[in-house]
Amino acid sequence: xxxxxQLSRYxxxxxxxxxxxEGAPLYRTAARRRAVVGAHVVLTVASVxxxxxxxxxxxxxxxxxxxxxxxxxxxxxxxxxxxxxxLLELRTRALDERQRAERDRVKALAHRIMNWLLFxxxxxxxxxxxxxxxVRATVFQLAVGVLVAHWxxxxxxxxxxxxxxxxxxxxxx
Amino acid sequence: MxxxxxxxxxxxxxxxxxxxxxxxxxxxxxxxTIGYIERGQYNPSLDLALKVAKFxxxxxxxxxxxxxxxxxxxxxxxxxxxx
Numbered sequence: 001x002x003x004x005x006q007l008s009r010y011x012x013x014x015x016x017x018x019x020x021x022e023g024a025p026l027y028r029t030a031a032r033r034r035a036v037v038g039a040h041v042v043l044t045v046a047s048v049x050x051x052x053x054x055x056x057x058x059x060x061x062x063x064x065x066x067x068x069x070x071x072x073x074x075x076x077x078x079x080x081x082x083x084x085x086x087l088l089e090l091r092t093r094a095l096d097e098r099q100r101a102e103r104d105r106v107k108a109l110a111h112r113i114m115n116w117l118l119f120x121x122x123x124x125x126x127x128x129x130x131x132x133x134x135v136r137a138t139v140f141q142l143a144v145g146v147l148v149a150h151w152x153x154x155x156x157x158x159x160x161x162x163x164x165x166x167x168x169x170x171x172x173x
Numbered sequence: 174m175x176x177x178x179x180x181x182x183x184x185x186x187x188x189x190x191x192x193x194x195x196x197x198x199x200x201x202x203x204x205x206t207i208g209y210i211e212r213g214q215y216n217p218s219l220d221l222a223l224k225v226a227k228f229x230x231x232x233x234x235x236x237x238x239x240x241x242x243x244x245x246x247x248x249x250x251x252x253x254x255x256x
Contacts, residue, residue, distance in 0.1 A: 085203065096202035098215050166193070166208020 011094045018086025027083035030164065036083070037159040040076040040152075043069055048148050052141050080159040087158050106161060110154040117153075121146055176216075180237045183211040184245070185229055200224040 007015065027033045047069045053062035081089055087103050095103065121142060129135045135142075186196060186207075197204040200221060209215040217225065217237070226233040 085205065096206050097218050097221060098206040098209060099203060163209070163214065166205055166212060 006093055011091055014086065014090055015094050018081055018089055020082065023079050023082045024165075026079045027159075027162070028165070033080075033083050033159055033162055036076055036079045037156050040073070040080060040159070041156060043073040043076055044148060044152060047073055048145060052144060056140060077155070080155055083162045084155075084158045087162075088154055102161075103158075106158045107154055109161075110157045113157065114150050114153055117149055118146060176239065177213060178216040178237055178239060179213070179241050180210060181242050182207070182225065182236055185231070185236060186211075189229065196225070196228065199228050 025032075027036060047066055050062040050066035050069065053059040054066060085099070087095070087099060087106065092100060125135045125142060186193070193204040193207040197207050201224070202221065206215060206217075210217050222233050222237050226236050229236065
């Protein structure tokens with residue numbers, strides 16, 4: 001963590017929030033972190049699907065599905081943030097040199113993954129159009145899906161690349 | 174390119190009875206960073222290595238080295254040396 005005197009009260013509050021350990025059992029092992037990220041991806045896809053059904057499909061039931069998914073999605077988001085100790089949520093000045101390097105690595109990897117995802121989307125949409133499917137009707141849905149993936153990809157990558165808590169000798173405080 | 178930097182931070186910290194949290198606060202990093210340095214999963218910057226060395230009042234080469242450290246018994250009692 002950067003020196004305390006450089007941090008605003010907001011930074012300190014966020015730092016304390018991101019370093020709370022109540023949720024630690026949920027992300028203690030790599031398998032659990034993978035499960036949480038997997039659940040987050042599923043919840044995100046379902047939430048975006050429900051939102052699109054609400055705004056584009058005009059399905060009223062989808063609003064309730066979206067609201068029902070909101071709380072578990074927030075819990076999963078908080079768990080990933082706990083696992084990464086707020087790597088992507090804290091301001092740069094609240095991170096130390098290792099965390100800043102880690103964040104740069106995570107963002108670079110997420111950027112590469114998004115390049116491939118965008119490439120696959122464009123190729124898939126082009127192929128579908130050539131095969132006779134009218135892709136123009138789904139441009140909005142595709143754009144929203146890609147936007148959400150672009151927004152959350154760094155968090156998923158950070159959750160998957162978080163490491164186990166250092167063990168071994170430590171002095172009791 | 175990255176090279177393994179060996180350290181005996183865990184040993185010195187145990188000897189001085191300093192917790193990861195205390196050391197981390199003193200040198201301005203997250204306590205996990207101290208743990209990752211001890212496990213060899215993160216090589217500290219020169220700045221951080223010097224701060225850690227200053228905290229313990231030791232020369233930096235007493236804590237960090239590009240070569241593996243010899244066991245302490247070898248250094249104290251000279252085991253393993255040609256007689």
